[in-house]
Amino acid sequence: xxxxxxxxxxxxxxxxxxxxxxxxxxxxxxxxxxxxxxxxxxxxxxxxxxxxxxxxxxxxxxxxxxxxxxxxxxxxxxxxxxxxxxxxxxxxxxxxxxxxxxxxxxxxxxxxxxxxxxxxxxxxxxxxxxxxxxxxxxxxxxxxxxxxxxxxxxxxxxxxxxxxxxxxxxxxxxxxxxxxxxxxxxxxxxxxxxxxxxxxxxxxxxxxxxxxxxxxxxxxxxxxxxxxxxxxxxxxxxxxxxxxxxxxxxxxxxxxxxxx
Amino acid sequence: xxxxxxxxxxxxxxxxxxxxxxxxxxxxxxxxxxxxxxxxxxxxxxxxxxxxxxxxxxxxxxxxxxxxxxxxxxxxxxxxxxxxxxxxxxxxxxxxxxxxxxxxxxxxxxxxxxxxxxxxxxxxxxxxxxxxxxxxxxxxxxxxxxxxxxxxxxxxxxxxxxxxxxxxxxxxxxxxxxxxxxxxxxxxxxxxxxxxxxxxxxxxxxxxxxxxxxxxxxxxxxxxxxxxxxxxxxxxxxxxxxxxxxxxxxxxxxxxxxxx
Numbered sequence: 001x002x003x004x005x006x007x008x009x010x011x012x013x014x015x016x017x018x019x020x021x022x023x024x025x026x027x028x029x030x031x032x033x034x035x036x037x038x039x040x041x042x043x044x045x046x047x048x049x050x051x052x053x054x055x056x057x058x059x060x061x062x063x064x065x066x067x068x069x070x071x072x073x074x075x076x077x078x079x080x081x082x083x084x085x086x087x088x089x090x091x092x093x094x095x096x097x098x099x100x101x102x103x104x105x106x107x108x109x110x111x112x113x114x115x116x117x118x119x120x121x122x123x124x125x126x127x128x129x130x131x132x133x134x135x136x137x138x139x140x141x142x143x144x145x146x147x148x149x150x151x152x153x154x155x156x157x158x159x160x161x162x163x164x165x166x167x168x169x170x171x172x173x174x175x176x177x178x179x180x181x182x183x184x185x186x187x188x189x190x191x192x193x194x195x196x197x198x199x200x201x202x203x204x205x206x207x208x209x210x211x212x213x214x215x216x217x218x219x220x221x222x223x224x225x226x227x228x229x230x231x232x233x234x235x236x237x238x239x240x241x242x243x244x245x246x247x248x249x250x251x252x253x254x255x256x257x258x259x260x
Numbered sequence: 261x262x263x264x265x266x267x268x269x270x271x272x273x274x275x276x277x278x279x280x281x282x283x284x285x286x287x288x289x290x291x292x293x294x295x296x297x298x299x300x301x302x303x304x305x306x307x308x309x310x311x312x313x314x315x316x317x318x319x320x321x322x323x324x325x326x327x328x329x330x331x332x333x334x335x336x337x338x339x340x341x342x343x344x345x346x347x348x349x350x351x352x353x354x355x356x357x358x359x360x361x362x363x364x365x366x367x368x369x370x371x372x373x374x375x376x377x378x379x380x381x382x383x384x385x386x387x388x389x390x391x392x393x394x395x396x397x398x399x400x401x402x403x404x405x406x407x408x409x410x411x412x413x414x415x416x417x418x419x420x421x422x423x424x425x426x427x428x429x430x431x432x433x434x435x436x437x438x439x440x441x442x443x444x445x446x447x448x449x450x451x452x453x454x455x456x457x458x459x460x461x462x463x464x465x466x467x468x469x470x471x472x473x474x475x476x477x478x479x480x481x482x483x484x485x486x487x488x489x490x491x492x493x494x495x496x497x498x499x500x501x502x503x504x505x506x507x508x509x510x511x512x513x514x515x516x517x518x519x520x
Contacts, residue, residue, distance in 0.1 A: 011313040017274035018317065022339050029343035029519060053271040057278065058371070069340040071369040071376040077337025078394035079282050080329040083289035109331040111318070116331040133393050134338035259289060 013050070016042055020050045021059065021073060030068040077134055084259055086119040090250045094121045094221075097246040101239050103223040103230070107210065107250075110148040112160055115139050118219070137199065140166055140180055141173060143207035144220035146193035149184050151209060151217030157184065173198040192244070194235060202227045206235045208247045212260040219260070221247045273310070276302055280310045281319065281333060290328040337394055344519055346379040350510045354381045354481075357506040361499050363483040363490070367470065367510075370408040372420055375399050378479070397459065400426055400440055401433060403467035404480035406453035409444050411469060411477030417444065433458040452504070454495060462487045466495045468507045472520040479520070481507045 023031060023039040031039065037047035051067050054060035058072045090107060098105050098121045108115040114136040139145030139160075149157055166175040174180055187193040192208045199205075205224035209217035223239050230239075254260045283291060283299040291299065297307035311327050314320035318332045350367060358365050358381045368375040374396040399405030399420075409417055426435040434440055447453040452468045459465075465484035469477035483499050490499075514520045 009309045009312050010316060011273045011277065011309055013271045013273040014277035014310065014313050015317055017271065017277065018319070018336065021336050024339045024343045026342040026345045026348075029345070049269045049271055050274065052269050053274050056270060057275055059278070069343055071340065071371045071378060073340040074337045074376050074378070074394040075371070075396075076278065076281050077334040078396070079284045080331065080333040081394055082286040083284045083329055085286045085289070088286075111331045111335070116334050118331060118334070134334040134341055136335075136338070 016040060016046065017050050017054065020047065020054065021069065021076075024069050030066040032066055036067065081118065081133065084118060085257070086254075089253045089257060089259065090119055091121075093246050093249045093253070094119065097121075097221075097223070097242055100242050101223055103225045103239060105221060105223045105243075105246075106144070107219050107221050108142075108144040108148075109219045110139060110145070110152075111136075112156075113139055113164070115142055115145040115148065115220070138167070140164060141169060141195065141199050142222075143193040143195040143205040143224075144222045146184055146187045146195065147207045147209050147220040148217055150188035150193070169199055170197055170201050172196060172201075192240060194232060196232055197227055204230060204232060204235060206239055206243060208240075208244050210247050210254065210260070211251045213255050221250065276300060276306065277310050277314065280307065280314065281329065281336075284329050290326040292326055296327065341378060341393065344378060345517065346514075349513045349517060349519065350379055351381075353506050353509045353513070354379065357381075357481075357483070357502055360502050361483055363485045363499060365481060365483045365503075365506075366404070367479050367481050368402075368404040368408075369479045370399060370405070370412075371396070372416075373399055373424070375402055375405045375408065375480070398427070400424060401429060401455065401459050402482075403453040403455040403465040403484075404482045406444055406447045406455065407467045407469050407480040408477055410448035410453070429459055430457055430461050432456060432461075452500060454492060456492055457487055464490060464492060464495060466499055466503060468500075468504050470507050470514065470520070471511045473515045481510065 019040045020036055023036055028035070033047050033051060034044055036051060037044045040047065051060055051062070055062060059070060060067050061070050086107060094105050105121050106117055107119040108117050117133050117135045120133060137145070139149055149160065152160070161177050161181055164177055166173065166177065166180065168175050174183060192206060194204070194206045196204050203224060204227045205222050207220045207222035210219040210221055212218050221243060223243055225235065279300045280296055283296055293307050293311060294304055296311060297304045300307065311320055315322060319330060320327050321330050346367060354365050365381050366377055367379040368377050377393050377395045380393060397405070399409055409420065412420070421437050421441055424437055426433065426437065426440065428435050434443060452466060454464070454466045456464050463484060464487045465482050467480045467482035470479040470481055472478050481503060483503055485495065
């Protein structure tokens with residue numbers, strides 16, 4: 001086969017190649033050719049062409065039978081992260097916030113149905129949730145997700161909620177879609193969201209939006225805390241103010257440098 | 261055009277698509293179609309097909325004229341990071357090391373000519389070098405790079421050194437390739453590398469290998485410190501021991517869980 005089928009302008013080989021990269025995960029760090037084919041839903045012949053291409057380009061290595069990803073794959077995500085340039089622009093503000101509030105803080109963006117962590121400043125206190133850049137969590141059950149959902153156009157939010165099947169992650173998780181709709185409306189009105197042990201017992205977090213020059217929420221900034229150490233009242237009385245101030249600085253800095 | 265040319269099993273559309281993603285950077289966070297074509301060395305028609313495919317898949321967005329990456333791109337790098345599972349496996353050991361030594365520590369892997377950061381635990385002291393996961397530095401001028409170069413087969417190391425043009429980053433940078441060859445040989449003999457203000461004035465770091473079950477260096481662990489606070493002697497007397505112990509724990513844990 002020396003030509004690759006494609007529909008109109010759409011490049012199927014590119015789509016499938018990206019799907020093959022995403023087939024690897026913590027549960028499946030290495031895959032055989034037939035596991036890749038099955039996982040992505042392509043023929044073994046196509047999987048072979050994609051894996052050999054990725055191997056030739058240095059994104060994949062193999063021991064002959066099993067394939068795994070190489071660190072070169074990180075260059076792809078890095079292209080996004082460095083084009084946001086959050087490390088340089090937001091990093092100093094986040095470190096200042098973390099020092100002031102003594103809580104871990106993070107920035108995430110929305111990639112429905114998830115939020116994706118794009119920056120994180122952990123505190124030295126060890127958290128049970130160890131989330132790195134690139135990590136994903138369901139939007140509906142995180143404070144950053146709710147802030148970003150509150151900023152969506154009504155039609156997009158409805159489409160998301162209509163297809164949502166919330167999972168009861170803790171006894172506190174809001175699992176009624178109608179109630180979630182209200183929580184998100186309240187978040188839009190308040191300008192912040194608090195999630196209190198809905199994602200994980202013992203974990204509270206508060207988030208505010210990072211906005212572009214038109215006031216649209218393009219990312220969210222949060223502070224997260226051990227519930228045993230930081231009450232909901234303290235989040236509102238001591239953390240919300242510095243969090244909003246920090247988000248304001250970051251929004252302005254990103255706007256000024258043309259990143260959002 | 262409804263078919264995509266390819267040579268044998270090699271998928272050119274996939275290669276070019278990945279090159280388009282990598283064309284975005286901190287310097288070029290958004291690009292026009294013709295900038296992408298020029299940057300990647302493809303025709304505008306090909307650039308258009310790739311960008312429209314990436315946009316349809318949600319990896320790219322556009323305002324009509326300028327294209328930029330979306331957070332979905334992070335899912336690609338995340339596939340690699342989560343398949344390594346360093347956060348869960350190495351994270352606790354690294355936090356312990358950072359607490360013990362009061363220095364930032366990182367893990368990197370080799371993607372010649374660079375090292376790529378795959379995990380990092382910063383200290384609360386703000387470092388002038390703020391390196392996130394996915395960041396790259398030239399291998400020859402970093403302690404982790406030298407440890408990983410010391411573990412390469414002789415032929416690969418020679419090929420790398422033969423094409424290397426070292427840059428004088430500080431007055432201390434070793435820029436003679438012959439001298440670098442000796443430094444790397446000494447690193448192999450010592451089992452660790454110290455880089456003393458060669459990358460950046462005021463920054464010292466020490467690194468040791470993380471090894472697979474056959475003893476091959478597959479990653480490196482380092483601790484980095486302000487030169488004004490931590491002398492080279494202190495790195496060797498106080499930091500090297502805990503660093504080696506930590507690398508041993510991580511090597512064992514990664515081997516046991518089949519990650520390396």
